[in-house]
Amino acid sequence: MNDFINELQLKIKRLENEINFKNGLISILSHDSKELFGTFLLLVEELEQKNIDEEVFFNFLPQVKRDAQKNLQTIQDSISWLKTQYGEFKIKPVKIMVTDLFHYLEEKYAAKLKEKNIKFYFKGDQNAFLTSDRILLEYVLDKIFNNAVKYSFQDQDIYLQVITEGDQVVLSIIDSGTGMNEKYLSGIYTYGNPIFLGTSGEKGVGLSLKIVKNFISLLYGNIQIISAENKGTTVSLFLRKFIE
Structure with a gap:
């Protein structure tokens, strides 16, 4: 009962x-x-x-x-x-090298990284991989990385870090930008938080992280955000190494 x-x-x-x-x-x-x-x-x-x-x-x-x-x-x-909310949506797991995800972000954001003179580095095992839905995972990383660039100042560094722990892979995007006051973290996935401008006046609607959380649940994973005002933000994805 x-x-x-x-x-x-x-x-x-x-x-x-x-x-x-x-x-x-x-x-x-x-x-x-x-x-x-x-x-x-x-x-x-x-x-x-x-x-x-x-x-x-x-x-x-x-x-x-x-x-x-x-x-x-x-x-x-x-x-x-x-597209994930209607019909019988099913993820399509494929083997993905984490370095491929790094190069995907590096290439897509080349112009924005150059504009702010931001250096983007890979940190961790170069041979790390996982099986996941490439479309959903790239979408998630794209939105997180976009925020990292948006809230980073000129000449700062951003990292894509990978840690493998047994059957779990932890992907983290780490920046040392504007960060966020702790009082806003609890409502990061709600609609009550204010919209913050990027360091170059970039504008967003605050929608991406809400969709990201939904997509991560479709990948049987979890998301964690650690942030401190004026110290930066670390967004970590806890994902299964294998999805059948």
Whole structure:
């Protein structure tokens, strides 16, 4: 009887989390879409009514572009997550060398790393590997690494560290950037935290880590975030070495 009650409570908890996640997702998409199109339409209307001249209009375009890029990323993130929520989604485990993940991030973020003169290093066993779903794992690391770059200052270092402990592989992305006040850590996966700008004014919607946590659960893993203000952040993924 106790086992039945415990299982029921777990199901209720999972259902509550899913409802909160979906409600939060809808709220973010709705708010950001209104913000983007509202700003753009307001500028066009002001130009049409000759309340502003063309020079002022074009001065606002870089901000409109940044907002559009932010919203496009939100939509792409949402689509990636939604694909895992409908139908019989099944992970497709393949053997992945951790160094391949390092080179994937290194290549994808080459321009941003160069812009901030950030050095990216691999730390750990060069032969370390795991079997996992490549698409989900690359997505997760991409979002974590994007935050590491965003909140790092010029000339700082970022590490991808791998530690193998029996049947478990721990992947950590370590930066020494702005970090986060401890009071925000408990709500990192909720929708109540404020949105922080990156060290070069990069903007985000705070959605990525919420999807990341969901994806990590699909990979039968866990995520841990250790952060201190002005000292940096370490995000660790605890993953099975083998998934059948």
